[in-house]
Each structure stands twice: as structure tokens, then as C-alpha cells.
Amino acid sequence: MKKEKGRQLAAGLFSLFPVFLTIAIFLLLLAKAFPLLSLKSLPDLIFSSVWQPQKGQFGLWPFILGTIWVTATAFILAAPLSILTAIYISDYASGRLKKWLAPVLDLLAGLPSVIYGMWGILLIVPLVGKYLAPLFGTYSSGYSILTAGLVLAVMILPTIVNVSVEVLSAVPADLKEAALALGATRLEVVRYVVLKKSLPGVAAACVLGLSRAFGETIAVMMVVGNVPLAPTSLFSPAYPLPALLANNYGEMLSIPGYESALNLAAIILLLIVIIFSLAARIYLTRLERRAG
Amino acid sequence: MASQPAGDNSRLKRRRWSESVFKVILLASVILVSLILSIILVSILWKSLPALKLSMILKTPGTGYYLGKSGGILNAIVGSIEIAFGATFLALVIALPLVIYLNTYLKRRSFLAEVIRLSLDVLWGIPSIVYGVFGFLLMLMFHLRASLLAGMITIALVELPILSRAMDETIRLVPAELKEASYSLGATRWTTATRIVLRQALPGLITSVLIALGRGLGDGASVLFTAGYTDRLTTSLLQPVATLPLAIFFQLSSPFPEVQQRAFASAAILTLLILAISLLTRFFGRKLSRHKIR
Numbered sequence: 001m002k003k004e005k006g007r008q009l010a011a012g013l014f015s016l017f018p019v020f021l022t023i024a025i026f027l028l029l030l031a032k033a034f035p036l037l038s039l040k041s042l043p044d045l046i047f048s049s050v051w052q053p054q055k056g057q058f059g060l061w062p063f064i065l066g067t068i069w070v071t072a073t074a075f076i077l078a079a080p081l082s083i084l085t086a087i088y089i090s091d092y093a094s095g096r097l098k099k100w101l102a103p104v105l106d107l108l109a110g111l112p113s114v115i116y117g118m119w120g121i122l123l124i125v126p127l128v129g130k131y132l133a134p135l136f137g138t139y140s141s142g143y144s145i146l147t148a149g150l151v152l153a154v155m156i157l158p159t160i161v162n163v164s165v166e167v168l169s170a171v172p173a174d175l176k177e178a179a180l181a182l183g184a185t186r187l188e189v190v191r192y193v194v195l196k197k198s199l200p201g202v203a204a205a206c207v208l209g210l211s212r213a214f215g216e217t218i219a220v221m222m223v224v225g226n227v228p229l230a231p232t233s234l235f236s237p238a239y240p241l242p243a244l245l246a247n248n249y250g251e252m253l254s255i256p257g258y259e260s261a262l263n264l265a266a267i268i269l270l271l272i273v274i275i276f277s278l279a280a281r282i283y284l285t286r287l288e289r290r291a292g
Numbered sequence: 293m294a295s296q297p298a299g300d301n302s303r304l305k306r307r308r309w310s311e312s313v314f315k316v317i318l319l320a321s322v323i324l325v326s327l328i329l330s331i332i333l334v335s336i337l338w339k340s341l342p343a344l345k346l347s348m349i350l351k352t353p354g355t356g357y358y359l360g361k362s363g364g365i366l367n368a369i370v371g372s373i374e375i376a377f378g379a380t381f382l383a384l385v386i387a388l389p390l391v392i393y394l395n396t397y398l399k400r401r402s403f404l405a406e407v408i409r410l411s412l413d414v415l416w417g418i419p420s421i422v423y424g425v426f427g428f429l430l431m432l433m434f435h436l437r438a439s440l441l442a443g444m445i446t447i448a449l450v451e452l453p454i455l456s457r458a459m460d461e462t463i464r465l466v467p468a469e470l471k472e473a474s475y476s477l478g479a480t481r482w483t484t485a486t487r488i489v490l491r492q493a494l495p496g497l498i499t500s501v502l503i504a505l506g507r508g509l510g511d512g513a514s515v516l517f518t519a520g521y522t523d524r525l526t527t528s529l530l531q532p533v534a535t536l537p538l539a540i541f542f543q544l545s546s547p548f549p550e551v552q553q554r555a556f557a558s559a560a561i562l563t564l565l566i567l568a569i570s571l572l573t574r575f576f577g578r579k580l581s582r583h584k585i586r
Contacts, residue, residue: 007482008397014389018411018456021449025418025426032429084321092318104329107570110503111332111563112510114537118544118559119336154328161325185311215419217513218541242421242513249425250517266425270418277417278410285409 029267036260045264051228058261062230064268066145066238069231070220071213073149078157079206086164086202091176091190109158117222120151125223133235140235143225148238151219156209163208167201167287168194201287204280211277215269217242241269340560343553349561353523358543358551365558368539371526372562375440375519375533376508379447380455383504386448387456395463396471396485409460415453421513423450428517441529443519447508455504462496463489498576506569510562512537536562 036045036058048059089098128150129142140146171194179189195202225237226247249262351364390408398405427446436442466489474484490497512535520532521542536558543555 004480004482008393011389011393011397014386015393015408017386017390018408018415018452021452022411022414025422028426028429029422081321081325084318085325088318088322092315093322097322101326103570103574104326104333106573107567108329108332110506110510110566110570112512112537112566114510114512114540115336115559115563116332118540118555119332121544122339123331123335154332157325157328185307187311187314188307190314211417215417215421217419217421218537222541222544242419245421245425246513246516250428263425266422270422273419273422274414274417278413281413281417282410285413 025270029263029270033260033263033267036257036264039257045261046268049230053255053258053261056255056257058257058264060241060261060265060268062228063239063241063244063265065230066224067214067240067242067269067272069145069234069238070148070152070224070240071210073145073234074152074156074213075206075210077149077153078160078209082157082160082209083164083202083206086161086168086205087190087194089161090165090168091186091194105158105162108154109162113155113216113219114222116151116155117219120147120219120223124150128235136235138233138235141225141237143223143237144235145224145231145238146234148220148224148240149234151223152213152216155216155219156213159212160205160209163205163284164202167198167205167284170201170287171197200283204283204287207276207280208284211273211280214273214276215242217246221246241265245269336559336563340556340563343557344560345557348554348557352525357523358546359548365534365536365539365554365561367523367525368534368536368558369561371440371519371522371533372509372536372565374526375443375447375515375535376505378440378444379451379508380501380505382444382448383451383455384501386452387459390456391459391463392485392490394460395466396481396489412453412456412460415449416457419513420450420511421516424514424516424518427514431518437530438518438520438532439530440519440526440533443515443533443535444529446514446518447511450511450514451504451508454507455500458500458503459493459497462493462500465496466492495576499573502569502573502576506566506573509565509569510537512541536565 040058045058045060046064047061048057049061050057050059051062089101093101124147125142127142128144128147129140132146133140133142133144175193175197176189179193180186184192220240221243224240224243226239226243227237228239228244229236231238244265245262248258347362348364349369350366351362352367353365354361354363357363394405394408423446427442427449430436430445431438431442470488470492471484474488475481479487515535515538519535519538521534521538522532523534524531526533540555540558540562543551543558546552546555
């Protein structure tokens, strides 16, 4: 019995690790960002667009705006397509199509982001620079928000489709059959039964994809241009927060406040992503419980 | 029906029409998605497989490698495998007791279980670049330099929530009757967990580990500041280590076409590794579940 108690205690300690880790990440980043926060007010840092570390100007606004533009573009491109695909897979597709599509989606969800970045450089950068930009009568080097949005859209597509299919498939077959028996067409079943029941779940799936998009680093920074100016159009380059961290962190520059500013950027990124992903997760868990 | 009014008939037509329009939209989006997915896979392999040479796999970078001279990326292949396996092992050391505790010692909806699952959700959402920053700050605190050990710990942190959640989900599927039968025979919770529950969930657990391993192999953002980079093979935990994602990233930004070709070849190696893991995952999911009690 004593041995059993000891094992329980040990396993219990291990299981507290994620709780401690979460707290540690927040506290350490906060502590490291604090020196700058005591010099300047938070709104000043967030809403100023002047990024000149040499002169002690740490305006994070261009980076926050860049993150929002890129993520929004990816989301608008990916969400409708993924939802329609998920509806087809869960309510229309034959078993054979599902059997083929599922492994491919899994594989693409697991493909490293540097590979997506390379794909973006090879295919999407020339596409945007040579064809799409002239089509809209503007000039672009190809390294732009649209490029990053397209690459990112493809990256979050498998996530949104997979989670949506799970949510849509959880709608009880009885309900659908009841509607069909009343003479509803399949579209009507999808619209009035399936989506009515699972719309919040599908929304949560989209938010989960969105939160992945916010934090995506390497693929985005390879194709987005990395120019620290507030973007003005889809064809202009941007500099999202993750790219800012990836390009500048680790070179311990002796400029005062620089390190704090980067840590502040990390905290802002962390908070945005966590709010989104946690909201979606909590909702999905509750949904799962209700389903049994 | 002959007695049906004309208005109903036209309504029926409209409903049929919108049904077929919707179906066309659905089909179009599925075809578009499949097209995009296949374009990605085909274009990556198309570009990268021809660049793949045997010397890429067998040699480390020689002098002047980054100017287009001879050599390979054995350093990055070995480094990636070292770091991913080490990290997965570390993550497993924490995740295994964690999921056992969650599923056998705690009641499903107890406060502690909720807090632990919530914190795993938070960790799951944290981008790997933030883990990289955190790992770097930890490194400074412990006066470590960019090394295999630091990279391994950072990747282990990235993998932990993925691994724990996946394992938690498979273990939760083990039927309660099985556990109760074991308890009724006088087995302790620990014995039940290790001898019954883990064995029953084994295929799912292996799948979870493989998923985590794949993530570890492909993650570049978290090792950017923590693992360093080296042209030599890494033989100690305290040496810096090269990884495939960073090898691709660095070589791709080179102005020399020969070096860029090597980035493509490195990408082929990484893609094939991930493909192999993905196939293994499918294989284990199917084959090993034959021995499960249903």
C-alpha cells in the first residue's frame, strides 16, 4: 500500500507540470518585458508606429497590424472553402472519398511549416508578383500580405476541415433522417438541421484554425517581406509579430530596452493566441460532453 | 400527384434547383481543395526529388559548401533525428505519468483534472516561436549556450501538450468495465493503469508518440535560438546541433543556385521523413488494434 501511495504522489507531481509551465511562461515573459513597461506606457508602445530601436522607439503597431492583416486574409480565404469541404465530407461523400481524403489531410496538417514556406517561394511569390499584382494594376515584389495569406490559408485548411468534420458528424443521424422523411432536400437538411445544431462548433473549428494562423512563424516570414511599416494594401509587404521575434531575438543587442520590447511582443502574441484558442477549446470540450 | 396545385409544383422545382446548385458548389470546393492539396505535394516533390543526391545524405558540409562546393547535410539529418527523438522521450517521461494520473487517480470532472486539462489547452495554443523565446530565456537563466540539450528541452515543451492531449484522448476510450474488472480482482490502481489500461490503449499511444515525433522533426521556430547550428555531427548534449528545417531555411536564402538546389533536396528528405511517420501512424492505428479487447 505504501508503494501505491508513493506512485500516486509521483504521478500527481508530474501531472502538475503543465500548470507550472503555463504559469512560468507567463511570469518569465512578463518579468522580462517589465523594464520597458516602467519607462513607457503600454498604449504608447502598442499604438506607436515608429520602430527605431537605435533611437529607443519601440512602436509595435506595424507588427500588430501586419499580424492582423495576414491572419485575416488567410482566414477569409480558408474558412468558407474548409466549411463547404467539411459539409461535403460529412454529409455527401462516399466512403471511398473519405478514405482517400483523410490521410492526405493528416499528412498536410503534419507537414513542417518550412516546407510550406518553400512552396510559397516557389509558386505563390511568382504568382502574386508576376500575375496577380499586374492584374490589379499595382506593383508587388511578390513578397506580400496576399502571398503570406495564401500560404497560411493552405496551412490552416486541414485543421479547420478535420475539426469541422468531427463536429458535423456528431449531429445525430436520427435528426437528419427525420428531416429527410419529412421530405426535406439534402440542402435543407444541412441548412436547417446540421448547421443549426453544429454552427457554433464549426465556428470554434474556424477559431482554432485562426489561432494557429496567428502564431505561424517560419512559413510566413519567408514570404511576407518583413518591412516594419504599417501595411496599406494586400500587395504591400508586412512584418507580423512572430517574424519580428524570429528575426531579431537571440542576437543579444546592447540597445537598452530592445530585449524588453521583443519580450513584450512575445506576450502580446501569446495573449492573442491563447484567448482565441482557449475559447474555441473550451467550447469544443463542452460540446463533446453534451454529446456524451 | 395530379391534384397538386401549380404553385407547389414550381416551389418543388425551385427547391430541386437550389439543391443541385448547392451540390455543385460543394463539389467545386472539394475539387478545389483536393487540387490545392495535390498541387502542394506534387510541386514540392517535383522540385525537390531531382535535387536529391546520395552525397547529400552521406556527407557533412565540406569547405566552401555554402558557396556551392561539395558536401551534404548529414549533420542536419542526424541532428534532427537526435533532437526529435530526445525531445519525444523527454515529453513522454512527463506525459505518461500525467495521463495515467488524469485517468486513473482523478475523477473525470474533478477540479484538479479540469485545471490540468485547461493548462494543456493553453500550452497547446502557444505558438512554437514563443516556446523558442521561453527556451532562450531559460537558457540564459541556467547559463547554457545554444546546444542539443537546450533545443531538446524546448522541443519537448512544444510536444508536451500535443502528446498529452492525444494520449489522454485514447486512454479515455478504454472502457470502464475493463478497469472495474481489474479492480475487482484486487489489483491496485497503478497495476490496473500499467498492465490493463496502457496495454489496451497501446496502438493509440504509439500513434500519439509518432504524431509528436513528426512535430518535433518539423518544428523550426522553437530551435531557431536554442539549438544553434553546426556543420559537424553533434556528439554531446552541450554542442550546438543542426536541424533540417533550419538547414532548408538558411540554404534557401542563399544567392547561389547550387545551395538553393540543396535546400530543395533537404526539403525532400524532411518531407519523406514526415511521410514515413504519417504512414507508420496509419499502419499502427490499424495493425496493432487487432489485439485490443473490444
